[in-house]
Amino acid sequence: MHCVIETNDSTFSHYWEKLYANDPLQNPLYAQQSYECHDLINEQGHFTDRSFLVVFEDEPVFGCSLTMHTDDQGRKCMGYFGMEASTHVNRASMQQASNNFQPEAIRLLQQHIYHLIEEIQPDSLHYLDPVSCGIMSPVTQVLLEKGAIPILQKAQVIDLTPSAHSLIRNMKKSHRSFINWGRRHLSIDVISGQGFDSEKSAHLQAMHQETISLGNSPFSSWRVYEQLIRQGNAFLVQGNYMGELTASTLFLHTEKTCHYVFGDTSHDSPDRPVLHALIWKAMMHSRALGCSQFHLGNRSATNAEDSADEKLVTGFGGEARTQLKVSLIY
Secondary structure, X not given: OEEEEEOOOOOHHHHHHHHHHOOOOOOHHHOOOOHHHHHHHOOOOOEEEOOEEEEEOOEEEEEEEOEEEEOOOOOEEEEEOOEOEEEEEXXXXXXXXXXXXXXXXXXXXXHHHHHHHHHHOOOEEEEEEOOHHHOOOHHHHHHHHOOOEEEEEEEEEEEOOOOHHHHHHOOOHHHHHHHHHHHHHOEEEEEOHHHOOHHHHHHHHHHHHHHHXXXXXXXXXXXXXXXXXXXXXXXXXXXXXXXXXXXXXXXXXXOOEEEEEEEEEXXXXXXXXXXXXXXXXXHHHHHHOOOOEEEEEEEEOOXXXXXXXXXXXXXXXXXXXXXXXXXXXX
């Protein structure tokens, strides 16, 4: 028998960990592995966690990362701690090696989302459809029926299981050249855990402020990233040129996947692209951690081909994946 389990249920954490371990995409931004990080985001008590699971016979099938909060203008917003809400699937719960789920599980997922919208009556709901297992989420169907607007996004996913030689041969020639230059001229360090000192913390805060101003940070609090780095669930890669810090990049990871979050270069960095070597270092580091997938950024598909970010991301090889950002505004 299928049922819905919410965060106030004593079994929620057990089922969520089981679901997340079998999620084929396993986005670390939605791991729920650290309630301390959620507390940092929610230190003023603005967010109410309404995440839930659909469970069938002791096996979680779907999960939804979802919060509700009231913004400074008094508007009720549904998302996930400042990001879009998102759903997750348990590959082990599939009836066979395909995209098939039991219809009752889909019905309960859609019914509960519909119920929450009716209960909360939000002014906005922002949802990220990961297009997991190659199909659109049933949640997107509910939101589209209510008038939501979808925006296509692209991400580049690199399989880390081949040899380092194979990975670098699959890149664009220019990327290989920039990586080789960086390995010769930059001093590159990976910082995580106890190696993250007060100086690195101050730099992370400054870098985060820059990305916030550009709208490129999922979280509004830099302390969330600090906590994840100290816990070993994230790491910085920094490049020094002639004794001066010239570039930093931040990555979050699980046991299976590593995601590039943002990067920053100093105004006096060398007249040569430097992020390529840092990203390559992160690929090798996450591979050593046991990660099998490396995710490079989410970009809007609109005019993306002409952007510098597009050229940086696609030049590393891998395959393009699509996902949908779905916004429902009342």
